[in-house]
Amino acid sequence: MSSGKRPTIYDVAREAGVATSTVSRALANPERVNTRTREHVREVAERLGYRTNPIARALPSGRTRTMALFVSDVTNPHFFGIIRGAEQQTRAAGCTLILGDTEESGEVESANLDRLSGAVDGFVIAASRMSDKEIRELSARHRLTLISRQVEGVPSVIVDHEDGTRQIMEHLGSLGHTSVVYLAGPRRSWLGARRWQVIAATARRLGMSARRLGPFPPAVRGGGAAADAAIGQGATAAIAHNDLLAIGMLRRFADRGVRVPADISVVGYDDIFGADFCAPPLTTLAGQFDEAGRLAVGLLLRARDGSRSRAADQVVLPSHLVIRGSTGPAVIR
Amino acid sequence: MSSGKRPTIYDVAREAGVATSTVSRALANPERVNTRTREHVREVAERLGYRTNPIARALPSGRTRTMALFVSDVTNPHFFGIIRGAEQQTRAAGCTLILGDTEESGEVESANLDRLSGAVDGFVIAASRMSDKEIRELSARHRLTLISRQVEGVPSVIVDHEDGTRQIMEHLGSLGHTSVVYLAGPRRSWLGARRWQVIAATARRLGMSARRLGPFPPAVRGGGAAADAAIGQGATAAIAHNDLLAIGMLRRFADRGVRVPADISVVGYDDIFGADFCAPPLTTLAGQFDEAGRLAVGLLLRARDGSRSRAADQVVLPSHLVIRGSTGPAVIR
């Protein structure tokens, strides 16, 4: 009979004395079949240890009940929240999450997309490194939502970094800082570009000087060079592209005997794991990234289930500045 | 023609004037078809923007080119290395990784396994919370490898925590500690049980006293209670189930004015992100977890490609103690 193979719908049908269509319906479409038959079929299926084959199910419908999430670096704690949120929401919808690491590269992103297209019901791309044009094109062909990136006509969820960056600048301003540097991350970072605009504009408004340095790798190891560059500029405050970079800088400052915040203040972005217990604890811009992950998947599910109200789906989550020990009054020179 | 739908092998065949089988072979089985035909088919496929549908391809073969990795908590940095390693190895084999969070629960593990069975070619379970019996049963039915867990007859990769735990104990012993506590993690943790055995045995050998406390949630938030319990025991050294718990303890100690390591030494496991920059930096047992992830997937791939040399596949990776500021000479009372 079963001969070691896993039982199929045919086995169940034969055993239960009904047609395969009835089995299929009894399992997936309960109201379409008489209660008695349904229970009988289910009982037989149970007894045989039948599991519906997701692949076979997906073929006719084209729906795999699977979502893909691409992050630029799985080991960056910033993405933990996003990953966890996306995973939760996906699971809540009875679907499965596929995770992909795109290694900070737009090419890898689109290659992955290509490879998985057809195998998943939708894509969430966090911190995409692709150009607006590429994204728009892909969005026309695939179900796609973005995190930490906005492109017209493509659904997205971002944390309000513009307002947040303003908060950072005002915080620094109120501490008497007049000269800040921004330690930039990857050149293709959309967020980075937007932030710098806000920093520059706010600096002008507050009568501060602002310079951008970099790019630096958005990782702890990038912090050494970033710290040295910041000191070289004689800045009294440094805003790092993300917390990893900021933490790397803190270390370098410690090694060089530069005191934080007495000699220089440091601010990061993301409020990652560790930002609260590094030395000194890091002032950083926090956002609910798990919520972002959840919402992004939510948008995807909504899009999947018919309503294609694309354009409207540009969610902006609030951000807030968490002030810790790495920022303090400006040095008097 | 294409009418908006994505082109299938039939479209390509018609356009190229050959049979679908030829298209299939030209694309997947190059040596089976004449160079001229092959190039022609490929050119047409390219022009039409044809992508082979992974679902359809998987149906007859039963191979999805997909691996699943289950971790007990995606937000635990300990798993980053594992995730990254598994992702790399999977990708290197031209496959895709599916990530699942099992929330520290054996039931969720087997539920996920059930749901994904048939949709993936194999499973890697990190830090499984299932019983040996369950694992063995599942391993009979699915292709399965374990990380940080050994079960007879099931392929696995672990980091040598026994030797590592001995290193920890000897380190503490040489610092003059005579009374250590072990702050345990989840009750179902296999690693935890093994470690405690080694701690108890080594303590006996070295003439130290050892007590186990807990269980505590293996997260930073578990550290408060763990720290208080450790102090309540009057221990001079504390070994925490993992670095998260240890970091949580460090915080609590700081809040209570307990000096580390002057008043108490603290050791963790895993050497996670953050262990080197918390205050004080954490002494911890490090292992190459990315390598573990890579190897685990490697075993799976090998098993998939025929050779079912199961029993032999019990890999043990070396571990080493990273000594930092959280351990020091024992207090003289």
Next chain:
DNA sequence: GAACGAGCGGCAAGCGGTTGCCAAAAGTTG
């Protein structure tokens, strides 16, 4: 009791590939 309609189950055609088998074509050999 005939006419009608709702409910239920079965038939069979896909979904988009892969692959064993076979025959035609091309190449080789004496």
Next chain:
DNA sequence: CAACTTTTGGCAACCGCTTGCCGCTCGTTC
């Protein structure tokens, strides 16, 4: 040039499940 071998491409049968459509059964209604 015939006989034989090797390539090469096509046919068609799956893989396991879903679903539109059809018809049978049975309960209702007049």
